[in-house]
Amino acid sequence: MSIKVEYVSKIYGDQKALDSISFETGKQRIVGFLGPNGAGKSTTMKILAGLLPPTTGSCYIHDVSVQHDPLKAKKTIGFLPENNPLYLDMYVREILSFGANTHRIKNKSRHIDDVIIQTGLLTEQHKKLHQLSKGYRQRVGLAMCILHDPAVLILNEPTTGLDPNQILEIRALIKMLGKEKTVLLSTHIMQEVEAICDEVIILNQGKIQDHFSLDDMSQRYPKLSLEEIFVRLTK
Template identity: 45%
Template sequence: MVTVDHLVKDYGTLRAVDGVSFTINKGDILGFLGPNGAGKSTTMKMITGFLTPTSGTVTVDGLDVSKNPIEVKRQIGYLPESSAAYPEMTVVEFLTYVAEARGIRDPEELNSRLADVIVNCHLDSVKYRAIENLSKGYRQRVGVAQAIIHDPKVLILDEPTDGLDPNQKHEVRKLIQAMSKDKAIVLSTHILEEVEAICNRVIIIDQGKVLVDETPAEFKARIPGASIDEVFRDLTKGSALA
């Protein structure tokens, strides 16, 4: 579904991403990990077409992101780390705006999509409230809702459970798992237990390079008896923790 091939991103003399390559298949929930400044967000922004790579390619469902940016964006749902929204809009107004921008204008389809994401993201109790008056947890759920409203084939989620309480985290994880049956999902998170709970693959990136690409079980087996946090710290020692 997604192929990242020798991706490089330079900012002047700083190489933020250095020859990253991997593939993501339908059904994958890929835990994308690394210390702060490792190149995770930059890589995800290049996959979505938000940033242009210095070199290398990304293809989504057979389409080159650089050559077919609009077509690729139709296939992707993206939740950035700081999900932007119009604070004066209500939840329903904002999600309607996003859906229409995504080309969903038939009233019946629009109402159906809105109803689905409001239920799945547990937004019914706040759907007529202005986003600026919502808690951080509810704003995060609005961010997840806008990422999935057009039923994309690929989901790029940067810290999707940030700010949620344990029950809300559990619900979002269940939603991600349910959606993974017919999607390819990239999940960047600081919560390493989340990777163990729902991901079937782990990639660790450090100083712009891929260190690990394996299953969570293989990753934990690197240090028998250790937690996933301990293995991560051992691999990335010397770097700031993610």
């Protein structure tokens, strides 16, 4: 078990953003986390990343409670939020050095060199972030996520706003990372899920509608595409 969510609810005033959701994922799996806007995906991801407390329920990353031992849990998590907040006046290597210092990484130069190569930033490493295309900024965000070698990546719509070539490049990178890490990936692109994910969780109005392996999809939903399944479960 890599990620475990037990009866998590989140209430804002009179609005219930999450309604007692529970799910588990295995290790080294890429999990598509799907749902319409307002379904509760971002809220769930923020709770898992330790940025937002649940109203009720518990979350675990590799058997470590996010609520009771947040520092230990966060050491095993790399989180890329939807808006990918970066300091645009910093250089690529500079922001990675900043991240390495935050995580107190030993041999940080070697780690920075490794993630620059891994995320394809070699030709851009001496540029300022505001000089980069959105695709390369997403690569920097992913580099920041994996700098401390976390076991779990939580990625909120990492390909939004990218052109088709950039999307393919980021997908390939996520697919490669999924060979060694568990990836929880939020996206609205069904083709993306089918291309890189091992399993799917569909959320609607704060509730889990289904959780299944893509290998079992044809038996579970005969003759239906993933898009048709999504519509059926969320309409």
